[in-house]
Amino acid sequence: MTDFNPSQKSLEFLKNKFQDYYKKNKIELPDRFGRRELAFVLFGGKGMIRHSSFNKKKDLLDFLKERVPQHVYYSSAYYQTPDAPKMQDKNWMGAELIFDLDSDHLQNADKMSYDEQLEIVKNEFEKLVREFLLGDFGFNEKYLELYFSGARGYHCHVKDPAIFDLDSNERREIVDYITGRDLIDSYIFHEHITGRKHYGDHYFPSGKSLKMPTPDQTGWKGRISRGIIDIVDEIRKSDDPNKSLQEYGVKKKDAEKLVMELSDERVSRIKDGLLDQSKTIRKFFLNSALRKTAVTLSAGETDEPVTCDIKRLIRLPFSLHGKTGLKVVKIDIDKLKDFDPLRDSVVLGDDLVKIKLNQSIDMKMKNEIFNLNEGEQEIPTYLAVFLIGRKIAHIC
């Protein structure tokens, strides 16, 4: 992808289209919106305009129509004085719990197409919402708001008043929970004594088996158990079990041994919660099941999870993402599975526009397939905005 700044003309074009959107559409504003900090990035502007707040909804809507920001953010926190220029003077009153899943966080993201990335993130997101937030944490569905981020990810806002005052460390614990960090081996697996021998009055254990949780157990125990069973089934079903094990990172010798041992009887024992395997195999099962069932939130290193930050700015729902022109749409939990960002968050018009592409493009947007060559093209506005925003086209 060559990187060049869209010309002035392209910026004007984007701004005009955004202005149309903000003029014609009613924006739903977040609750307690007068207590939120708002922040903007203007087209062609340098840096972010921060520490704004609006008492009246109309004032913000007018601002959007007149100034037409490229990006709009609001604080997940609410403050006594949201427009105070210093953070400590704002007086923090509480904050929503935010989860931000982005394809940046995926391993090998750069090797996948936009669609593939979005699909994987969506699966992670669904796992987060269903398994963890609704399941383990038992949040009421009415408190969960799901949004497409407008680019490459999804946001979940938990608006249960009970958790507004959680501090950063408490939020980090929640993150550690859903990512499975620090899960202790001995919490999951137990040695179980199967027989006793006695010599005189003394009893000694004569046999040991390794117990693992059963799939119906709650929390991480059941989750790991289900993960292990999935992996076992997957290995047995594959044409070359040895190879698929090795793909999981098991050494050749161990893999051969394991495959030999995975008899029907053994598998049914595993489903009953008995995992009689060597230490290495047990470690392999635990780690693979963990990777399979935990939510990938961040790539570690420099990416501080959004969730722990109690003063975070996050993209305003119903606004447009400045680099795609896609709308930050709210998604019904039941419709998450069928949600297609490149169809359901397209809100800009389809008037044809002349643009110049600097690479060829094959993609599907708003149910239409585009196979475009490098050079000048006439394409619908929504696609033009998307491509210009991603810096692979400009207005000619």
Add this chain to the structure above:
Amino acid sequence: MRDLSTLAKYPFLNEARQYIKDYGPSVTELLEGLLYERSRTIGIERLDNALKNGDVGNRSLASKSDRMMEIFSYPLARMVAVSVGDTYFNRRYALGEAIHAYRNLPNERPSFLIDVSEELHINAEYVESVGSVKVFFKDYLRNAPTRYKKWKMVNRDIDGGYVNISLRDLTRLILESLRRRIEEELESRKSNKAIEKAFSSDIKRFQNMVNLHKKKMEAAPVGKLSIEKLPPCMKDILAAIQAGENVPHMGRFALVSFLNSLQLSTNEILKIFSNAPDYQEDRTRYQVDHITGASSSTSYKSPGCEKMRTYGICPVDKMDELCREVYHPLTYYSSKWKKEKNK
């Protein structure tokens, strides 16, 4: 109503407060009456014990009068603590009261533990059939020592927003919640003139103890350490310890291993910690020696930036330019030295 011996063991309960209101003496009587001499003595004893032993201490509760005196001593101790007017002192005393309750609670019935939890705003329910307790996850998070792996939620059974824990673990949550409540109450109350007068010599004595402790701290400049060159994370932990705040285990560990890498001796490190509210020299020395390798086979390495972040002790909002260039607090410190040298 609960019996007096229960109220004497747990004088922080609302019921004990009500008992004093209904049957107890007035403040003046309590401060001056000959009858209440013993309550006054116990009140001071609570504070002394908390300061010295970390527990307000056990006394005989055999007779009715023993129990009454014990109950009345609690508000007295609190009022005196407020008059001493020192955060470190309050923390130390609050911990002493909480530890005292914690040591008694395992002997109580489940229903009592649940009642105490409720009073401390811990949403808990006893499941008799399995003998365990269901706690709302937020109340668990707020009070559990999650710096220890076995207390992390990931290693607990959770379902539908409730964490399943044992009765014994519930007492640990009660300890933390009670400690925090007493601390907050002491910080928010105002000193009373009558108390200041009645206990003037004890209050002075306590203030002197606190000042002596603080002087010891100030008089201990850390030899080889250049405070300005510390990375923000270590500055934060150090500041918290010097302010007498209770710093989590991982924070202490990070600081000790960091200082050890800078070749500070155990004694120099101990001086820094002697301001912590639960400071016990022998214990801290043992732990420091363990980390530095003086009493164990390994000398622990100071954790890197990534690990610090995982444990939530990297103050992300205070990160500066240099922070972004390094992966380890020690690198930060040494590059500050180098930069100064090159100037």
